[in-house]
Amino acid sequence: MSIALKGVMQSTVTPLKDDFSPDLPTFEKLVEFHVRTGAAAIAWPHHKAESLNLTIAERKRFAEVAVKVTAGRVPVSIHVSALAVEDTMELARHAQKIGADAILAITPYFWNPSPAALYDYFVRLGTSIDLPLIAYNSPSYLSGVEITGELTRRLIERLPNFIGIKEASFDSEKFLEISRVALALRPHFAMIAGVEFLLPSVPLGGAGSYSSAGAICPNLCTQLYDACVAGDWPRARELQYKLARLWDLFRDQYPSSLKGGMVAMGRPVGPTRGPLPTATPERRTYIRAQLEELGILDTEPHGW
Amino acid sequence: MPTLKPGLVHTPVTPFNADRRIDFDTYGKLLEFHLRHGAQALALPMHAGESVSLGDGEQQALLKFAIGQIKGRVPLIAHVSDSGTGIAATRARRAEETGAAAVVATTPYYWTPPPAMVLEHFAQIGAAVRIPFYVFYTPQEMGGTKLGTDLILKLIQRLDNFAGVIDSSLDWQSMINIISNAQRVRPSFQLISGTEYMISGGAIGATGMFSSLAGIAPKLVGELYALCRKEQYDKARPAQEAVAALRQVVKKTGIAGLKGAMRAVERDCGQPRPPLDALGNGDYERLAAALAAMPALAGEPKGW
Numbered sequence: 001m002s003i004a005l006k007g008v009m010q011s012t013v014t015p016l017k018d019d020f021s022p023d024l025p026t027f028e029k030l031v032e033f034h035v036r037t038g039a040a041a042i043a044w045p046h047h048k049a050e051s052l053n054l055t056i057a058e059r060k061r062f063a064e065v066a067v068k069v070t071a072g073r074v075p076v077s078i079h080v081s082a083l084a085v086e087d088t089m090e091l092a093r094h095a096q097k098i099g100a101d102a103i104l105a106i107t108p109y110f111w112n113p114s115p116a117a118l119y120d121y122f123v124r125l126g127t128s129i130d131l132p133l134i135a136y137n138s139p140s141y142l143s144g145v146e147i148t149g150e151l152t153r154r155l156i157e158r159l160p161n162f163i164g165i166k167e168a169s170f171d172s173e174k175f176l177e178i179s180r181v182a183l184a185l186r187p188h189f190a191m192i193a194g195v196e197f198l199l200p201s202v203p204l205g206g207a208g209s210y211s212s213a214g215a216i217c218p219n220l221c222t223q224l225y226d227a228c229v230a231g232d233w234p235r236a237r238e239l240q241y242k243l244a245r246l247w248d249l250f251r252d253q254y255p256s257s258l259k260g261g262m263v264a265m266g267r268p269v270g271p272t273r274g275p276l277p278t279a280t281p282e283r284r285t286y287i288r289a290q291l292e293e294l295g296i297l298d299t300e301p302h303g304w
Numbered sequence: 305m306p307t308l309k310p311g312l313v314h315t316p317v318t319p320f321n322a323d324r325r326i327d328f329d330t331y332g333k334l335l336e337f338h339l340r341h342g343a344q345a346l347a348l349p350m351h352a353g354e355s356v357s358l359g360d361g362e363q364q365a366l367l368k369f370a371i372g373q374i375k376g377r378v379p380l381i382a383h384v385s386d387s388g389t390g391i392a393a394t395r396a397r398r399a400e401e402t403g404a405a406a407v408v409a410t411t412p413y414y415w416t417p418p419p420a421m422v423l424e425h426f427a428q429i430g431a432a433v434r435i436p437f438y439v440f441y442t443p444q445e446m447g448g449t450k451l452g453t454d455l456i457l458k459l460i461q462r463l464d465n466f467a468g469v470i471d472s473s474l475d476w477q478s479m480i481n482i483i484s485n486a487q488r489v490r491p492s493f494q495l496i497s498g499t500e501y502m503i504s505g506g507a508i509g510a511t512g513m514f515s516s517l518a519g520i521a522p523k524l525v526g527e528l529y530a531l532c533r534k535e536q537y538d539k540a541r542p543a544q545e546a547v548a549a550l551r552q553v554v555k556k557t558g559i560a561g562l563k564g565a566m567r568a569v570e571r572d573c574g575q576p577r578p579p580l581d582a583l584g585n586g587d588y589e590r591l592a593a594a595l596a597a598m599p600a601l602a603g604e605p606k607g608w
Contacts, residue, residue: 170475170476170477171474171475171476172474172476172501172503172504172505173474173499173501173548173551174474175504176501176544176545176548177548177552180545180548180549197476197477197480199480199507199508200476200479200480200503200504200505200507200508201476201504202507203503203504203507203537203538203540203541204503204504204541204544205541231535231537231538233507233535233537236507237507237508237509240480240508241480241484244477244480244481244484245484247477248481
């Protein structure tokens with residue numbers, strides 16, 4: 001049942017046609033690109049893939065393509081969180097049916113559930129399937145609702161398939177409170193940084209990251225991970241600082257800026273669905289100039 | 305520009321007598337304890353030293369006493385924060401005259417001024433002295449007031465003596481952004497970890513650490529700091545996890561917990577001043593039992 005999650009895992013964006021409809025042929029090319037350029041795993045659809053702006057039916061179709069194209073070369077996890085918990089349950093069952101390797105779920109949206117309700121939610125989800133479960137902690141986006149060390153302990157004790165956390169608090173104390181509990185109980189538990197904050201997380205026992213910039217600069221992401229694992233901290237700092245500049249560039253109007261940057265890299269993936277904006281031509285020009293200044297255009301793959 | 309590399313900075317509590325006056329006899333013993341147990345600098349009175357509960361005259365008396373006690377054996381960093389810009393600037397000037405090696409200030413208490421006035425607040429405090437000036441960034445304690453990298457860069461332009469940021473945000477994005485951008489314009493700019501979460505801080509580039517827990521476990525804190533400065537993060541993890549566990553035990557009851565822990569290691573510094581609560585019925589016994597159950601504290605000094 002279990003899978004090993006380690007390294008830079010690519011959470012792909014969702015390609016859309018100019019009329020905002022799903023662009024599945026481009027999605028196939030994108031998944032293939034990530035696998036070919038060293039993704040340790042494929043993860044779809046995180047929020048950068050506009051998960052909440054896709055219908056449940058669309059999410060199922062994309063998930064099927066992700067599993068089919070990856071074809072077992074690396075693990076595929078499916079993010080199943082939806083506004084309604086019943087939709088989440090359905091997406092989890094679907095992920096299992098199509099042969100995904102794991103599911104990922106954030107704490108429920110909007111309702112600010114109590115710690116007891118959070119526990120019940122993850123237990124219900126985790127026991128509804130046989131797949132490994134990765135929980136997703138992002139308190140700053142969810143009114144402070146968070147996965148604590150105590151909740152992690154209880155879930156590990158209850159769920160044999162609870163194998164990791166996407167940790168997106170980006171906070172030393174929160175990360176460490178979860179990791180010191182989780183790794184003591186389950187030594188192979190995967191603490192995965194929400195974006196490429198590998199420099200502060202790997203030395204705390206972090207297993208890797210879900211990538212934000214991998215569609216632009218997969219080489220840079222992999223080099224950072226390798227430097228951290230090798231303990232080459234001066235090199236890791238240099239690379240992390242560079243990636244931080246890219247993260248600043250992309251988190252402004254995320255993920256439309258990322259999609260805009262992909263145009264400059266010869267991998268256009270179309271617009272972004274509302275209410276998120278689509279990168280304007282001026283914004284794309286600015287992003288291209290920044291990528292050029294950072295040397296990305298010369299050091300990273302162009303095209304598919 | 306004046307320079308200071310503070311290293312491991314102990315931040316002592318402020319002892320009070322039963323009648324709530326500063327207990328200078330005990331304070332003298334406490335400062336000697338810190339000096340004998342690894343303090344490379346002292347910062348006082350920080351929030352752990354109940355600065356906000358000390359009147360202006362008391363802060364001045366405390367500083368004067370400490371300077372006289374330390375006699376130049378290590379640098380003393382004076383904490384000068386206040387609500388009013390003019391009050392804080394005057395306190396900074398007086399600290400320099402008294403013999404402080406540097407001053408540190410956080411965002412104003414209570415007020416939530418616009419960013420331009422936060423910049424002005426810091427600029428006036430820093431301009432009041434010639435010794436190094438540090439900004440103390442602790443948003444969780446300060447009503448969530450955030451400091452952006454833009455403000456830091458503007459402050460660098462305004463102040464030759466702006467030496468660095470003491471970070472208690474624990475926020476990886478913020479730390480990486482600030483240090484990577486600030487060092488591009490001022491290579492000597494320092495990031496100092498404001499708490500004992502030194503592994504992530506050190507990996508990001510912190511070259512110093514403030515510690516209130518050094519009053520309880522100076523050996524453990526010293527070991528953590530020394531390993532992190534050598535960038536031996538794998539070896540530092542047991543110490544980091546033990547210090548984090550200690551912090552969680554103490555933090556449940558805040559400053560009263562910190563002082564309760566001091567009592568448990570036979571360095572009684574009295575109770576906190578109102579409006580902070582003293583430990584409630586049974587709290588001290590639970591705290592002392594929790595500390596006694598921590599194997600990592602077994603080798604720590606008891607008494608003065």
